[in-house]
Amino acid sequence: xxxxxxxxxxxxxxxxxxxxxxxxxxxxxxAIIKNSEVIEAHKKVKLLSVGERxxxxxxxxxxxxxxxxxxxxxxxxxxxxxxxxxxxxSVYSFYTGNPSFEYIETLEDCKLxxxxxxxxxxxxxxxxxxxxxxxxxxxxxxxxxxxQANDLRMYSAxxxxxxxxxxxxxxxxxVSLGHIASYxxxxxxxxxxxxxxx
Amino acid sequence: xxxxxxxxxxxxxxxxxxxxxxxxxxxxxxAIIKNSEVIEAHKKVKLLSVGERxxxxxxxxxxxxxxxxxxxxxxxxxxxxxxxxxxxxSVYSFYTGNPSFEYIETLEDCKLxxxxxxxxxxxxxxxxxxxxxxxxxxxxxxxxxxxQANDLRMYSAxxxxxxxxxxxxxxxxxVSLGHIASYxxxxxxxxxxxxxxx
DNA sequence: TCTAACTTTTGACAAAAGTCAAAAAATCAT
DNA sequence: ATGATTTTTTGACTTTTGTCAAAAGTTAGA
Numbered sequence: 001x002x003x004x005x006x007x008x009x010x011x012x013x014x015x016x017x018x019x020x021x022x023x024x025x026x027x028x029x030x031a032i033i034k035n036s037e038v039i040e041a042h043k044k045v046k047l048l049s050v051g052e053r054x055x056x057x058x059x060x061x062x063x064x065x066x067x068x069x070x071x072x073x074x075x076x077x078x079x080x081x082x083x084x085x086x087x088x089x090s091v092y093s094f095y096t097g098n099p100s101f102e103y104i105e106t107l108e109d110c111k112l113x114x115x116x117x118x119x120x121x122x123x124x125x126x127x128x129x130x131x132x133x134x135x136x137x138x139x140x141x142x143x144x145x146x147x148q149a150n151d152l153r154m155y156s157a158x159x160x161x162x163x164x165x166x167x168x169x170x171x172x173x174x175v176s177l178g179h180i181a182s183y184x185x186x187x188x189x190x191x192x193x194x195x196x197x198x
Numbered sequence: 199x200x201x202x203x204x205x206x207x208x209x210x211x212x213x214x215x216x217x218x219x220x221x222x223x224x225x226x227x228x229a230i231i232k233n234s235e236v237i238e239a240h241k242k243v244k245l246l247s248v249g250e251r252x253x254x255x256x257x258x259x260x261x262x263x264x265x266x267x268x269x270x271x272x273x274x275x276x277x278x279x280x281x282x283x284x285x286x287x288s289v290y291s292f293y294t295g296n297p298s299f300e301y302i303e304t305l306e307d308c309k310l311x312x313x314x315x316x317x318x319x320x321x322x323x324x325x326x327x328x329x330x331x332x333x334x335x336x337x338x339x340x341x342x343x344x345x346q347a348n349d350l351r352m353y354s355a356x357x358x359x360x361x362x363x364x365x366x367x368x369x370x371x372x373v374s375l376g377h378i379a380s381y382x383x384x385x386x387x388x389x390x391x392x393x394x395x396x
Numbered sequence: 397t398c399t400a401a402c403t404t405t406t407g408a409c410a411a412a413a414g415t416c417a418a419a420a421a422a423t424c425a426t
Numbered sequence: 427a428t429g430a431t432t433t434t435t436t437g438a439c440t441t442t443t444g445t446c447a448a449a450a451g452t453t454a455g456a
Contacts, residue, residue, distance in 0.1 A: 131326065135322070193405085355412080385415080389434095394435080
């Protein structure tokens with residue numbers, strides 16, 4: 001994991017995301033740049049491991065990552081795939097400060113903007129309007145989470161697969177079927193059988 | 199559903215929740231009182247129905263409520279139970295403004311503090327520090343959501359039951375087994391069998 | 397390009413949970 | 427209190443999905 005040479009270019013998409021929610025002052029932009037770093041991570045690099053306390057939030061400038069845990073039999077189960085312009089954290093560990101029960105790992109070579117929790121908290125206290133954007137973003141991710149949980153409850157394996165391929169076909173270009181199977185909450189074999197029956 | 203005669207008493211627990219996150223100014227307290235109403239709702243009253251757009255967030259002063267949807271066969275499936283000092287919303291509909299796919303219904307006679315979304319948004323714009331508390335609360339509910347989704351993925355029906363009775367035994371005093379079964383993602387019969395085998 | 401490693405598919409069987417129907421138990425309203 | 431309604435339990439059977447093992451297909455390095 002390397003710290004990249006500095007370039008404002010890397011912050012464009014992050015600033016544009018924040019600006020679309022609440023106007024970002026030049027002062028706050030400068031604080032964000034000062035309190036974060038741009039890092040590059042190769043494919044299959046762990047950004048967080050089980051037992052560690054997460055203290056970093058990442059914004060994905062380029063690349064993809066997954067969040068997964070190991071079940072009782074030691075098999076990986078993916079809970080999220082995240083791509084460009086998305087925020088990447090272990091929600092439980094980052095918000096509670098408790099040790100993580102899940103891993104964060106890159107799926108592709110990534111360029112990330114990393115902010116430490118203490119720096120983020122400083123900014124939230126110093127720039128109250130930053131909480132406006134933070135709240136809105138948290139609401140959005142909360143909603144996505146709720147939708148995902150509802151999908152797991154409401155639909156059979158086959159329906160979940162059909163929804164996913166309809167709503168998110170690009171996922172299948174970037175993530176293997178084995179990874180997608182566990183994300184859907186089914187075994188690789190079951191996914192293979194679902195796909196075969198047309 | 200009745201509007202209660204006014205009493206500051208009803209706001210104590212709400213203010214104390216906010217105060218524990220970020221100091222609540224007298225001005226903001228007054229705004230909250232002005233922009234909300236205390237309502238009472240009997241048992242089994244629907245606060246939101248499928249197809250309606252949710253525009254109200256409730257704080258539960260007293261009582262209990264559930265959030266549920268109807269599956270394809272028309273059976274109710276509970277996704278959340280909420281009690282005193284908790285916030286009650288249909289996350290998807292309230293945050294997106296889209297029609298709800300779920301119901302909110304009281305489980306007991308309730309006293310609630312209701313805030314309309316437009317009033318809430320006004321307060322978020324006028325009192326920037328209110329976003330600090332809003333963000334923290336959203337983070338907390340987001341985290342709970344994530345934990346619940348992980349429980350659904352990681353554990354078998356029996357394990358989910360055992361976790362629930364261990365972590366939340368009071369739930370079984372206030373909510374019927376039929377309701378709890380659907381919350382656990384299993385049929386009433388399966389829950390009954392799990393309970394029998396000690 | 398060839399081999400090793402990984403991913404996906406297939407078949408046979410097993411386990412978990414659901415469905416349907418009916419009985420038993422608990423709760424509620426008059 | 428008591429009859430009616432609702433909730434919970436039980437039994438027999440079905441469906442869905444998982445597991446294990448092996449084959450086939452794909453990908454990525456050396």
